[in-house]
Amino acid sequence: MDFTTGGRFEVRITSADVGKRVSVRRLTEAGAPGEKFTDTVGVLTSWDSGVLCITRRDGATVRIVESSLVAGKVIPAAPVRRRGPAASWDELDRVAARAWPPVESERLGDWELRWAGGFTRRANSVLPIGDPGLPLDEALERVTAWYGERGRPAYMQVSTGAEGSQERLAAELGERGWTREVSALIRVAALAPIADAGAGAGAGSGAGADAAADASRVVLSRGIDEAWLARYQRSVEPAPEVLKVLGGGPSVWFATVPGDAEGTPPDAIGRCVVDGRWAGFTAIEVVPERRRQGLATAVMAALARRALDEGASAAYLQVESDNGGAGALYDGMGFTTHHLYHHFRAPKGEGR
Numbered sequence: 001m002d003f004t005t006g007g008r009f010e011v012r013i014t015s016a017d018v019g020k021r022v023s024v025r026r027l028t029e030a031g032a033p034g035e036k037f038t039d040t041v042g043v044l045t046s047w048d049s050g051v052l053c054i055t056r057r058d059g060a061t062v063r064i065v066e067s068s069l070v071a072g073k074v075i076p077a078a079p080v081r082r083r084g085p086a087a088s089w090d091e092l093d094r095v096a097a098r099a100w101p102p103v104e105s106e107r108l109g110d111w112e113l114r115w116a117g118g119f120t121r122r123a124n125s126v127l128p129i130g131d132p133g134l135p136l137d138e139a140l141e142r143v144t145a146w147y148g149e150r151g152r153p154a155y156m157q158v159s160t161g162a163e164g165s166q167e168r169l170a171a172e173l174g175e176r177g178w179t180r181e182v183s184a185l186i187r188v189a190a191l192a193p194i195a196d197a198g199a200g201a202g203a204g205s206g207a208g209a210d211a212a213a214d215a216s217r218v219v220l221s222r223g224i225d226e227a228w229l230a231r232y233q234r235s236v237e238p239a240p241e242v243l244k245v246l247g248g249g250p251s252v253w254f255a256t257v258p259g260d261a262e263g264t265p266p267d268a269i270g271r272c273v274v275d276g277r278w279a280g281f282t283a284i285e286v287v288p289e290r291r292r293q294g295l296a297t298a299v300m301a302a303l304a305r306r307a308l309d310e311g312a313s314a315a316y317l318q319v320e321s322d323n324g325g326a327g328a329l330y331d332g333m334g335f336t337t338h339h340l341y342h343h344f345r346a347p348k349g350e351g352r
Contacts, residue, residue, distance in 0.1 A: 009071040015047040017074055019168060022054065024072035026064055037070065043160075045171035055167035058321075059160045059183060059342045061174050084188040084336045085277075085314035089162035090129050092186055092278075092316060092338060097127050099273035099280040101248035103241050106146065109133030113146050117241035121182065121343045122318075125155035128169065136172060144346050154346040159186075162339035170342065177347035183321045184342075187335040191279055191304050191315045194333055198301025214294060218302035219256045223247070228256055230265040231285055246283070249273035253306050255299045259287075268295035272303035279307035281317040284326075296329055 013022050022044045028036040042056040052064045102114035102123045110130025116123035124147075132139035140154075147154040156173060159165045174180070198215025224246055229238050232246075246252075250273060257268040267290045271283040281303065286295045304315065317335065319326050 011069050011072045013044065013072040013074060018044050018047055020044055020074050021076065022072060023075050024052070024054065024064065025070050026068040027070060040064065041075070043167035045168045046175075053171050055160065055171045057161035057340065059158070059167075059170050059180060059340060061171045084334075084338065085190065087188065087314075087338065089159050089165045089186075089339045092188070093127065093129060093157075093159055093341065095275050095278045096186070096280060096316065096318060097122075098275055099249045100245060100282065103244050108139060108142055111139070111143075113143065115147075115150055116245050117239065118152060119239070119241045119245055121155050122157065123241075123245050124152065125157045125343055127157055128166070137176075140176065140346075147346075153348075155181075156344045157341055158344055159339055159341045161337075165339055170344070173344045178344040179347075180342050181345050182343045183340055184318050185321055185327075185337045186339050186341060187317055187319060187330055188338045189315045189330075189333060189335040191308060191313050194315055195301055195304035195308055197333060198298045198305075215298045215302040215305065217257050218298055219258065220302060220306060221254050221256070222252065224254055227258075227266055228254055228269050231269045231287070232283060233285055246271065249280075250275040251310060253303055255303050257295050257299060268299050270296075270299035270303055272307055274307045274310045274312050277311070277313050279304060279312040279315050281315065284317075297333065300333070 009025070013024070021042065023039065023041045025037050025039050028038045040054050040056070040062050042054040042062070044052060045055045045061065046053040047066075050066045052066060052069075053061050054064065055061045097112070097114075100120070100122050102116045104115040106113045109132040111132045112127040114123055114125060114127065118124055126143055134142065143156070144154045156178065158170045158173065160167050160170055170180075198218075224243060226238070253272045253274070255268075255270040255272070256266045259265055259267050265287070268286040269283060270281065270285070273280045273282070281300055284296050284299060307315075315335070316338070317330065318341075319330065321340065
């Protein structure tokens with residue numbers, strides 16, 4: 001990375017560049033210039049009292065003492081994405097929120113406070129897109145009080161890694177003692193190739209894909225039955241909140257691959273929500289002893305075909321960043337990472 005002018009390192013950023021994407025080089029320890037450099041790329045989220053904070057794409061914030069800088073410059077707002085459907089981070093976050101709706105919600109300015117009896121962080125966290133209409137500290141007090149009334153800690157869902165996303169909010173929450181607990185990738189792909197992957201033996205043979213996907217085995221329905229819930233790993237019992245979240249969304253489809261023996265739970269399940277051009281995939285689950293046999297690909301292919309029939313053309317899904325097995329499958333189906341989101345938990349003692 002070129003930090004030089006006329007062969008000399010230069011620091012070409014100032015505190016006026018807070019909010020911009022930057023690349024900096026610093027000394028990792030005291031020593032002569034040229035020894036043990038470290039580069040950091042991210043959004044400059046603050047520059048106070050001789051300390052810079054740069055929030056990286058993965059949501060982690062790096063604190064850098066100003067005196068250790070040897071070079072720095074502003075760089076383009078986000079890398080060019082050459083694969084996958086074009087979308088802004090907030091468009092995708094809103095679409096995904098509609099596909100996983102809370103049981104109860106309340107507006108705080110542009111923010112949405114969501115509640116679903118504690119069933120998943122996504123349905124029990126704030127979606128802070130836009131302006132809360134209050135100073136941040138006051139807004140956070142309102143948030144923690146709202147969740148405290150429901151006996152739960154407050155969570156904020158914050159996105160990073162895309163042009164104009166929420167690195168600055170992530171850094172401000174960290175400064176206020178909020179803890180980043182879980183991170184997930186938002187991945188996107190063209191929908192038609194996913195539908196084509198379920199053509200039968202030999203389909204889905206790309207790197208990381210299932211062996212032989214046959215979508216003809218998949219049963220689609222509009223509703224959830226006891227068999228589907230028996231395979232769903234998050235659901236211990238069909239609580240009302242679970243059923244409302246899973247059944248909510250613009251156009252919801254459920255997929256089931258029946259078990260070999262009558263009365264046994266399905267071998268595989270899935271869920272898809274169609275919302276305009278987007279088809280969102282969730283709850284893709286396969287019984288452990290039947291994994292790597294094409295069932296996950298078959299489920300997604302069958303759901304993708306139905307979504308194509310309803311006019312969708314693009315696919316997205318959300319997968320936790322440490323789920324390497326699922327990541328390999330989705331790589332083979334053409335999914336690429338668009339951005340990340342993180343759930344920040346309020347400091348202990350606040351809101352409960």
